[in-house]
Amino acid sequence: MIIGVPxxxxxxxxxxxxxxxxxxxxxxxxxxxxxxxxxxxxxxFTDQEYLQAGAILMDQARTIWEEAEMIVKVKxxxxxxxxxxxxxxIIFTYLHLAANPELTRQLLECRVIGIGYETVQSRxxxxxxxxxxSEIAGRASILAGGMCLEARHGGxxxxxxxxxxxxxxxxxxxGAGVVGTNACKVAVGMGARVSILDIYPERLSYIHDIxxxxxxxxxxxxxxxxxxxxxxxxxxxxxxxxxxxxPKLVTRQMLRRMRPGSAIVDVSVDQGGCFETTRPTTHExxxxxxxGIVHYCVTNMPGIYPRTATLALTHATIPYVLQLxxxxxxxxxxxxxxxxxxLNLIHGELVCEGVxxxxxxxxxxxxxxxxx
Numbered sequence: 001m002i003i004g005v006p007x008x009x010x011x012x013x014x015x016x017x018x019x020x021x022x023x024x025x026x027x028x029x030x031x032x033x034x035x036x037x038x039x040x041x042x043x044x045f046t047d048q049e050y051l052q053a054g055a056i057l058m059d060q061a062r063t064i065w066e067e068a069e070m071i072v073k074v075k076x077x078x079x080x081x082x083x084x085x086x087x088x089x090i091i092f093t094y095l096h097l098a099a100n101p102e103l104t105r106q107l108l109e110c111r112v113i114g115i116g117y118e119t120v121q122s123r124x125x126x127x128x129x130x131x132x133x134s135e136i137a138g139r140a141s142i143l144a145g146g147m148c149l150e151a152r153h154g155g156x157x158x159x160x161x162x163x164x165x166x167x168x169x170x171x172x173x174x175g176a177g178v179v180g181t182n183a184c185k186v187a188v189g190m191g192a193r194v195s196i197l198d199i200y201p202e203r204l205s206y207i208h209d210i211x212x213x214x215x216x217x218x219x220x221x222x223x224x225x226x227x228x229x230x231x232x233x234x235x236x237x238x239x240x241x242x243x244x245x246x247p248k249l250v251t252r253q254m255l256r257r258m259r260p261g262s263a264i265v266d267v268s269v270d271q272g273g274c275f276e277t278t279r280p281t282t283h284e285x286x287x288x289x290x291x292g293i294v295h296y297c298v299t300n301m302p303g304i305y306p307r308t309a310t311l312a313l314t315h316a317t318i319p320y321v322l323q324l325x326x327x328x329x330x331x332x333x334x335x336x337x338x339x340x341x342x343l344n345l346i347h348g349e350l351v352c353e354g355v356x357x358x359x360x361x362x363x364x365x366x367x368x369x370x371x372x
Contacts, residue, residue, distance in 0.1 A: 001325040002032045004068025006061040007039040010075045012283030012298075014042025014306035017072040017093070018321070019314045020053040026318075027054030031325045034064045043310040065089075070329075072321055074313065075300055076103055085110035087347075090329050092321065094118055094133075095344055098245045098358035099272035104350070111348040113329055117317065118270075119243045119352060120342035127242060128338065129320070131178050132312035134267075136302040138182030138238065141265045142171070142190065144286070144301070145234040148263035148294040153287055155294050156261030158233045161191035168192045172228045174220065174249055174274060175238035176203035179267050183236045188214055195228055225249055230257050237266035237274040243344075243354025245272040252276045252291060260292035269297040272358075333368045340368050 003026060005017050016039045018026075023033045035055040037047055047057055058064050065071060065084035073093035077085065085091075087110060095116035097104045107114050117129035127134075142160070149155035149169065162168035171187045173180045176198035187194045188211055197220035198204055204217035218224045229235050229250065235258075239246050246268040255264075255277055268274045269281075277290045280299045288295050302309040320339055323332045333340045344352040349364035356363035 001328075002034065002067055002069045003321070003325060004064040004071045005033065005035045005039055005055075006064050006071065006073065006081075007036040008042075008074050009061075009080060010078055010300060013075055013300050013303045015074045015300075015303050015310045015313065016040040016043050016045065016306075017074050017313075018318070019043075019310060020045055020049040020055070022314045022318045022321070023050055023053040023055045025322065026325060029322065029326060032056060034058050034068055036061050036064055040310075043306040045310075070321075070324060072317070074303075074310075076100065077106075078103075082106050082110075085112055087111040088113065090115065090324060092117070092317075092324065094270070096270045097344055097352070097355045098243060099270065101359050104345070104355065104359060104361070107345055108348050108350060112345070113343070113347070114345045115324075115329075115339065115342045116243070116344045116352070117342070119344060119354070120320065120338050121242060122338045127178075129313075129316050129342075130240075132316050133302045133309060134178035134240075135182050136305060136309055136312065137267050138179040138184075138236075139186045140301055140304065141179070141183045141236050141238070141267050142186040142192075142234075144296045144298075145171070145236065145263050145265045146190075148265065148287060148296050149233060149261075153294060154261065154289050155263055156233060156259065158261075160187070160234070169233035170195070170231060171234045171236065172232040173197070173236045173238055174225065175240065175268075176200070176207055176217075177238065177240055179240070180236070180238035181207065183238060183267075184211070184215060192234075197224060197228065220249075222249075226254050226257070229254065232258065233262055235262070235264045237264065237268045237278070239268045239274040240271065241354065243352050243358075245358040246274045248274060248276050250275045255291045255293055258291075258293055261294065263294040263296065265296045267301060269299050273297060330368075340366065343368070 070090035151157040
């Protein structure tokens with residue numbers, strides 16, 4: 001198969017979809033890998049490393065899109081890439097369609113085969129291709145939140161860990177999945193007072209056990225959320241419904257009850273965000289203030305650590321890339337249940353239930369769903 005790896009052009013995105021070692025694995029199986037010149041520079045991988053791994057370097061992204069049977073990316077196609085989309089081409093990347101009706105329309109019209117990393121789901125419910133980025137985003141969210149609390153950014157001037165005779169900051173985490181758990185570990189490690197909310201008691205029990213009771217846990221509902229965030233210095237949005245828009249857990253009215261200069265970091269922004277006041281931002285301009293609260297809502301948060309993120313992502317994705325390349329998408333989707341759940345759209349039809357519900361679009365049956 002001919003596999004294309006274009007350079008990411010989303011603002012602030014320095015990750016690359018495949019490392020040189022990933023290219024080497026594909027070339028060893030006799031696949032052709034087209035890599036755009038400079039694609040790996042932001043993550044510290046040189047063109048020479050890709051050449052040595054067996055990649056074919058290309059000067060223009062357009063040529064890669066024209067020749068490749070499968071495009072492997074990090075982030076969703078954006079407007080300058082729409083003209084490159086072509087029928088029957090496999091697009092394997094983070095799609096996050098539930099919060100992006102225009103991209104969904106474009107992909108449907110172009111009749112591509114869109115497989116979203118974020119909806120590849122194992123039988124136990126885990127999301128193997130989202131997990132590595134969720135781990136990084138969760139840990140990074142506390143660092144970003146600490147920055148937002150600095151006075152120079154409009155924050156309250158609160159240090160997360162406090163000081164001798166001064167209590168630490170209060171951090172509230174909405175969601176105890178992978179993002180929330182990792183945010184919790186870092187916040188506790190920094191000495192903050194942490195409370196975490198989730199609708200699943202078993203997740204809260206796990207958090208309680210691993211932190212030896214140093215974290216306050218709550219079953220999440222409107223009342224407990226409102227009570228907990230009122231005196232919070234930092235609130236982390238870490239809610240995820242696979243494939244669907246994130247629920248709006250914090251309303252504007254609830255936000256008004258928080259102290260001015262407090263901060264929120266909405267990791268759920270890729271799926272629309274869990275705060276009513278969330279709007280997407282970039283690494284170049286990550287912060288805005290609304291209702292007196294400092295907001296950090298960067299849509300590609302792990303991209304600020306591109307080397308770590310690229311290595312973690314490729315380790316997770318390369319087995320699936322290899323299977324798609326070796327078997328073709330039809331056989332791969334038949335044989336791999338997790339990959340089958342990752343199929344969002346195919347030949348002009350939307351087959352991901354979460355996306356269809358979020359956007360109010362017709363849902364077609366997954367052509368491979370009847371296969372056990």
